[in-house]
Amino acid sequence: MNNSSKCVWLVRHGKSAWPADTPDMERPLSQRGRRDGAAMAEVLATSEHIPQKFYTSDSERTRQTTELLNDALKLPITSTHDLYTGSHRDVEKLLRKTERSLSCVAVVSHLPTIDSCIRATNDWPEEHAFPTLAAVCYEVGSEWEEFEFKHARFLRFFIPRMFRDASA
Secondary structure, X not given: OOOOOEEEEEXXXXXXOOXXXXXXXXXXXXXXXXXXXXXXXXXXXXXXXXXXXXEEEOOHHHHHHHHHXXXXXXXXXXXXXXXXXXXXXHHHHHHOOOOOOOOEEEEEEOHHHHHHHHHHHOOOOOOOOOOOOOEEEEEEOOOHHHOOHHHOEEEEEEOHHHOOOOOO
């Protein structure tokens, strides 16, 4: 990655529970979501591209996912409702406000928002779904103020089952 390049992780929230009479915004992570979150936290913390900040949706399950992912890193977190149902344009607008000193950030959101971002990149080699707690990293050769997903280049893709203990 060159000096002016930036990278962004797009992370889908962990598997959520479905408690009766709980509004969608308030659904927590399931036991599997918490377990997968811990595994993926290690992936992010040991990646070649370690995030320096998290942006997260304000829903309960994304907040909990972000806390798990950030357990070892202890990074700043910005929570916004724009990541709950936003499009890639909303994410681009948010990322354009990122501090220039940061070279890598993570966005923790929901499938409609993540899917919109991935489709806007035109660089998605995977042919399967984007399951809960999947994480994809893209590089963009520009400063944050000019960030656009259409200029993003695929770097890495991880899903929890790649790291689950075979006996679990």
